[in-house]
Amino acid sequence: MQRVCLALPTMRSCPGTIVDLAEEAAYAVATFGVEVHLLVLDTTDEAEFAKNADAVAALAPTPGVFVHHLGNTEQREFFRAVAERSxxxxxxxxxxxxxxxxxxxxxxxxxxxxxxxxxxxxTSTHLRNDDADFQVVDGEKVFPIHHELLSIGRPAGEAAAVVTNSEFDAADADMPVMLVSGSFLGELNVDIGEILELDPAVYRDLVRLWTPPVWSDEDRDAMVDLSFKGVGAEPFDTDRSALGVPDIWNVYMCNIALDHRAYEVLPLLPSIETIGCDYALLHALVHSKSPGVVHNRHIVNYYTPERRTGAGFIAYQMRFVKFLLSMLYLYPVYGGMIDHGRGLLDEKHGLRVEPILELVRGSVDWDRAGNEHCLDVLDRSYRKLGGKYAELADVVAGKRQQLMDEAQEDAERWAVLVESWAGMVAAARAEGLRPGRDGAAG
Incomplete structure (x- = not known):
């Protein structure tokens, strides 16, 4: 029986999301006959953890659905054992x-x-988030796992029969589908919409900072118009899906299924307080021209209140700043991935870690001039906006050197993790995770 992981990381109380995902898991079992491990990795404090635990305990038992709710202590014990065993x-x-x-x-x-x-x-992981909802049509929730389980891990030739449109070469029919993704509707997935409202020109200057510097001005401006917007307000009406090499801008990390032959090879950046550091694996799959499926069971993005006022505002916007600085080290890697193309894949069409590790190692000593320029533009832009953004500019200016150092250190740490990842995956398999009970806490 196919065993899949429906996965939710959370750092806040989200009992409603847990209930929704339990429904999605039950739908997957009933529709596809799979075994679903609903995994909630919870880093909340004791009081918030208790609310999530109550939600897990109240779930109705569902045969074929195994629920695992791990807090800080359980996670630390498990990952320490994995690290030591790797x-x-x-x-x-x-x-x-x-x-x-x-x-x-x-x-x-x-x-x-x-x-x-x-x-x-x-054999696959299906990622969700705690600040998104499912669409509801005629009283029924629109679960992305429907399209994910139709195709994930299957040869492209088989997946072609279950999508509404296929653009994949028949000669590559034996290549496995490693990625299935929808997008999102609702608010921007990066919380900078207020900047667009205050000053569209400043918004364009800021968003251009994350575009590849080697691109033309026209291409960079076109990317600004696409970035962070998902599908706008396009609601679900009927199922549509396309098999091919996805456009990297049409996949969303909180509405995605990934095959184990991808994520067991390449880990994501372990950067702290940095949004956008979880997309490197998607770039590897897209640039290697692996088959993927893009569908229209989009989720609804919304913002949690704490990121818009006081310390929460500063904290989130600093994560955006660090995201912009990370691109100095990521774009050389992504560009190298594009150059390698199918050379990123082995003879069984799985990802090869060696060329990626070489690219990551080669990025760590990149000239910092690009980040000096980035911080200059940020300072000028935030001060033009004034108010709380001027206060943000002061915080960024006070940490200028530290921020650049941290961006480089993140690249260095990623190289260490990529090199260690195969051993950690093997150690995790050997260590195992205690089983959950049907529809109850594991």
């Missing part, structure tokens, strides 16, 4: 810190899901 040259304490840092780390939380899925013996 047998590489890296310091286990460093590996543990990259897996479970004492800060918000979007790539790290997904890496934890990947290793836990390996420990559970799952």
């Amino acid at each position: 047998g590489g040259t890296a310091d286990p304490e460093l590996l543990l810190d990259m897996m479970l840092p004492q800060a918000v780390a979007y790539g790290s939380c997904v890496n934890r899901l990947f290793l836990a899925a390996a420990a559970l013996g799952c």
Whole structure:
């Protein structure tokens, strides 16, 4: 029986999301006959954890659905054991810190899901988030796992029969579908919409900072118009799906299924307090021209209140700043991936880690002039906006050198993690994860 992981990382109380995902898991079992491991990796404090635990405990038992709710202590024990058992040259304490840092780390939380899925013996991981809802049509929730389980891991030739449109070459029919994704509707997936309202010209200057510097002005402006917007307000009406090499801008990390032959090879960046560091694996799959499916069961994005006022505003916007600075080290890697193309794949069409690791190592000493320029533009732009953005400019200016150092250190740490990843995956499989009970806490 196919065993899959429906995965939710969370750092806040989200009982409603847990209930929704349990419904999606039950739908997957009833529709596809799979075994679903609903995995909630929870880094909330004790009070918030209790609310999530109550939601898990109240779930109705569903045969074929196994629920695992792991808090900080359980996660630390498991990932320490994995790090110590991995047998590489890296310091286990460093590996543990990259897996479970004492800060918000979007790539790290997904890496934890990947290793836990390996420990559970799952062949795919289906990622969701705690600040998104499913669409509802005629009283029924529109579950993305429908399209994901139709295609993930199957040869492209088989997947072609279950999508509404196929653009994949028949000569590549034996290549596995490694990625199935929808997008999102609702608010921008990066919380900078207020900047667009205040000053569209400043918004364009800021968003252009994350575009590849080698692109023409026209291409960079076109990317600004596409970035962070998903599908706008396009609601679900009927199922549509396309098989081919996805456009990287049409896939969304919180509405995606990934095959284990992808995430067991390449981990995400373990950067702390940095949005967007969880997309490197998607770039590898797209640039290697692996087959993927893009569908229209989009989720609905919304913002949690804490990111818009006071310290929460500064914290989130600093994550955006660090995202912009990370691109200095990521674009050389992505560009190299484009150059390698199908050379990123082995004879069985799985990802090869060697060329990717070489690219990552080669990026760490990149000239910082690009980030000096980035910080100059940020300072000028935030001060033009005034108010709380001027206060943000002061915070960024006070951490200028630290921010550039951290961006480089993130690239260096990623190289260590990529090199250690195969050993960690093997260690996770050997360690295993204690089984959950049907529809109850594991």
